Amino acid sequence: GIDYCLDLHAGANLISFYGLPEDASLTNMMSSLEGIATGVIGEGVASNYNENLGWIGSINTVSAKSGYWVIVTDICSLCIDDAILSDPAIVFNLHSGANLISFPAEGSIEIVPALSNVIDGTVSGIISEGVASNYNESLGWIGSISTFNGGKGYWMIATEPISFSFDVSTMSRVKSDGVVGLSVPEGEDIYQSTRQAFYFVEDIVLNGESIQDGDWVMAYNGNVLVGAREWNGAYTDIPVMGYDNHIETAGYLENGETPTFKVI
Numbered sequence: 001g002i003d004y005c006l007d008l009h010a011g012a013n014l015i016s017f018y019g020l021p022e023d024a025s026l027t028n029m030m031s032s033l034e035g036i037a038t039g040v041i042g043e044g045v046a047s048n049y050n051e052n053l054g055w056i057g058s059i060n061t062v063s064a065k066s067g068y069w070v071i072v073t074d075i076c077s078l079c080i081d082d083a084i085l086s087d088p089a090i091v092f093n094l095h096s097g098a099n100l101i102s103f104p105a106e107g108s109i110e111i112v113p114a115l116s117n118v119i120d121g122t123v124s125g126i127i128s129e130g131v132a133s134n135y136n137e138s139l140g141w142i143g144s145i146s147t148f149n150g151g152k153g154y155w156m157i158a159t160e161p162i163s164f165s166f167d168v169s170t171m172s173r174v175k176s177d178g179v180v181g182l183s184v185p186e187g188e189d190i191y192q193s194t195r196q197a198f199y200f201v202e203d204i205v206l207n208g209e210s211i212q213d214g215d216w217v218m219a220y221n222g223n224v225l226v227g228a229r230e231w232n233g234a235y236t237d238i239p240v241m242g243y244d245n246h247i248e249t250a251g252y253l254e255n256g257e258t259p260t261f262k263v264i
Contacts, residue, residue: 001082004106005032006151009181010074011248012192014129014153016067016102019083026055029062032079033072041069041194043100065092067100067153069194071246088168094123094158106150109171111141114148116167125157130182132198132237142235143200182239184228185216185264193249195242200235204263216264224251226259 006015021028026047030037039048040059043066047057062068064086070078086104094101111133115123125134126145129152133143148154148166182190199219204211211217211231219227219240227240240259243252253259 001084003079003081004083005077005079008033008070008072008076008078009192010072012129012194012244012246013070013072014067015070015078015151016104016153017062017064017080017083017086018102018104018106018150019080019085020062020064021080021083024062026059026062029080030055030070030078033070033076036072036074036076037070037078038073039069039071041071042066043098063102064104065090065102067102067155069153071194088171089165091163091165092156093163094156094161096158096160098127099156099158101154101156103148103150103152103154103166105166105168105171107171108147108149109166109168110147111145113170114166114168115164118162118164122159122162123156124159125155127155127157127196127198128152130192130196130239132200132239134200134235134237136235139235143198143237144229144232182228183230184225185218188218188225188228190225190228190241191246191248191252193241193244193246193252195244195249195252197240197242197253199238199240199259199261201238202234204231206263211263218262218264219259220262221251221253221257221259226252231263 045058047055047059088105090104131144133141133145215231229238241252243249
């Protein structure tokens with residue numbers, strides 16, 4: 001077995017596990033976060049931590065195929081001991097719509113070779129924590145997700161039921177330095193929500209000129225900052241956070257509401 005840790009920030013972290021111990025119960029998997037972890041959310045399932053009862057809810061065992069939102073109250077590391085590495089060729093059976101899955105290998109690999117076993121267009125979008133990419137028939141993959149990374153969870157948007165496995169034949173053992181998660185200008189702060197949307201913007205023209213790389217596009221709900229992304233050219237994805245019943249997201253967007261965008 002191997003020992004490894006996943007670094008978490010305070011709030012919601014979208015993760016997965018590329019190795020599981022023999023005891024993959026939620027209680028054992030979260031044992032290194034005692035007193036810090038308050039909730040775990042999967043696709044259509046969830047569990048909360050109760051001081052008297054321990055973990056309660058519909059997640060009893062962690063799956064190597066699934067992604068999870070792990071909610072913690074402080075910066076910490078989720079550590080797994082004596083884990084057996086997942087089979088990177090594990091088969092995922094996706095239903096039409098949004099599927100929350102793992103990336104079952106350590107290291108990173110670019111999207112295109114990783115999805116070489118997937119027919120173009122059957123996966124229309126990929127969403128991770130604070131980042132997203134869409135498939136465009138003319139341009140291929142556009143957005144801020146350029147690689148899959150071990151330890152991260154991913155929403156895969158399928159246009160029809162499909163089965164596939166990641167092609168990791170060109171995978172690097174080194175994690176990618178690409179955009180992973182929310183980023184904000186100095187002095188600003190945004191709380192990562194489990195409810196998030198993304199706006200893919202082809203161009204922004206102000207006073208007759210396109211904005212430049214390095215400018216920031218900020219999203220607001222009234223006066224509340226709910227998203228930001230440093231402009232990096234056509235089809236930059238702007239994350240927008242929604243209210244997910246946590247007090248930190250009070251004032252964030254709800255269904256039917258529209259953000260206001262500003263450029264810095």
